[in-house]
Amino acid sequence: MSLTGAIQIGRSALTASQIGIQVASNNMANVATPGYSRQVARLDPIRGTRQSLSVFVGRGVTVASVQRQVSEGLRARLDAAIGEQNAAQTLTQLFGTIEATLGELGDSDLSSQLNAFFGAWSERANLTESSAVVVQRGQQLAGFLNRVSSDLRRTRDGIDEDLDLAVQEADRLAREVARLNEQIVSAEVGAGIANDLRDQRDRLIEELSALLDVTRVEQANGSVDLLVGSSPLVLGSSARELGVRRVTEGDGVSVSIVAGEDERTLNVTSGRVGALLEARGEAVDDTLATIDRLASELIFEVNRLHATGANLEGLTSATSLLSFDSDAREMAINDPQNPAFKDLAHAVRNGGFFVQVRHDATGERTQARIDIDLDGIGDDLSEGTDDDTTIADVVSQLDAVEGIRASFDAQGRVQIDAEEGFSFEFSDDSSDLLGVLGVNAFFEGSDASDIRVSGELEADPNRLRAGRIIDGELVENGTAIAIAQLQDTAIDGLSGASFRGFWQDGVQRVAGRSGSALSRESAATIVRENLEAQRASISGVSLDEESIDLLNFQRQYQGAARVIAVADQLLQTLISIV
Secondary structure (H helix, E strand, O other), X not given: OOHHHHHHHHHHHXXXXXXXXXXXXXHHHXXXXXOOOOEEEEEEEOOOEEEEOOEEEOOOEEEEEEEEOOOHHHHHHHHHHHHHHHHHHHHXXXXXXXXXXXXOOXXXXXHHHHHHHHHHHHHHHOOOOOHHHHHXXXXXXXXXXXXXXXXXXXXXXXXXXXXXXXXXXXXXXXXXXXXXXXXXXXXXXXXXXXXXXXXXXXXXXXXXXXXXXXXXXXXXXXXXXXXXXXEEEEEOOEEOOEEEEEEEEOOEEEEEEEEOOOOEEEOOOOHHHHHHHHXXXXXXXXXXXXXXXXXXXXXXXXXXXXXXXEOOOOEOEEEEEEEOOHHHHHOEOOOOOOOOOOOOOOOOOOEEEEEEEEEOOOOOEEEEEEEEOOOOEXXXXXXXXXXXXXXXXXXXHHHOOOOEEEEEOOOOEEEEEEOOOEEEEEEXXXXXXXXXXXXXXXEEOOOOOOOEEOHHHHHOHHHOOOEEEEOOEEEOOHHHHHHHHHHHOOEHHHOOEOHHHHHHHHXXXXXXXXXXXXXXXXXXXXXXXXXXXHHHHHHOOOHHHHHHHHHHHHHHHHHHHHHHHHHHHHHHXXXXXX
16 A cells, blocks of 8 residues: 555545535535435445455545435325325315305304294294295395305305316426426436435425325436326426316316326326315215205295195286297197206196186186196007197186186296186196296295295285185185195105205205314324424434534544645655655
């Protein structure tokens, strides 16, 4: 071993200790930098040389690499935990918004409005409330349903806006990851590991995991591919464009996340985007469907009874809410292609109803039955609707009843008028035609968004029909009692539940989902905090540890300098002897 060799060894130690001091200093400088992973200089001895037959002498030290302290498995679990926590937080917030919108158990909730409405009918039956109060309660109930429906739709619109923004952000992050992939591959070609670029990429992927449930696939060249489910999002230096696809389906709109020019649907189940998709469907749309279904059944059931209601003073005119063009008038009511009836929530049945006509001067009553033949069987016993009743047939039958006239008005609605000196009432409608048509209706509209009290009743509450013709006799509170009893009646259109029971079930579903989201958020937060603590123990910077490394490299540097100084003195002595 020559003195020159000793100097070279000292030189290698100086270089290694300088790099070690730089790495420790860099770690200390980034102790508070988010996403920074601690770096470690890996030192390897330089292969020694043979000095004699049995002696190998080392040639110093080299810095093999500067590596990040990371755990790939832990990082993958943390990505999933970040997505799960963000999804749970988003769901908790949205369910809280929906619960606040419904306001159940408050001073003015839908249950209270239903109780007040049916209670007003009960009090009207006992003659303790006026018709005007019943109409007012109906207006309050309809207004409450309108407001809840409007608030829920605004919540859904807000979710759609948040979804668009989240997908735009996810698309930006995916493109940034692809850009960093290209830079990392270029930087690492024969030049070690680009630690800082990899830290930036990991940080972006964590932000992306908060939006989408992504899976990393590390490639040999240093790039990372990202998958959503089994669909690629980032492949090397290219990223597929993300977008939101909306498709109208019936009365609703389905929403999905798509990627690439082929608009391949991504199965997003976690992160903020996954939570927004879930909340839009299971939270808002389901709640809207519940309240719309309740409102639709409320409109039909109340109208069905009110249409056959009666008072001491009969009707002089009645107009349907439903209108008919010329084609619909001549098609069978139960024809699947009849445009006026095919999309209605309630169907007209085979049966009929009675018209009671009263001569005002004599008080004499006559009764006529209007037959509604919807059995789907023709006169020749063949199947089909060709021989079944049309709405024009109904108008003709009504017009043939002595004392009343029936026709279609300018808007195509069924118009029934009493002749001079006559009045009329309807009774015993086994076909539900009057309720479906909206003749002598209490409510107008089709769901919670447009339900309202009939304009005729708002203008004249005395048109309220509280009585009922039963067995040919007028029972003055018959309809009021029947409508009051609807509150606790099993409704076929509500799967056998009462109005109050159906709504309570819907509210409990929302509350249950809200509670599950809150529990899910709590559990996800604990998991994420635990994983972040584990990552900090591996990748985090400890100032105490870096200070120790700094002292070690300082001593190494001082020792290497001393070696070089001694070797130089010896070399100078040797030269002076020569």
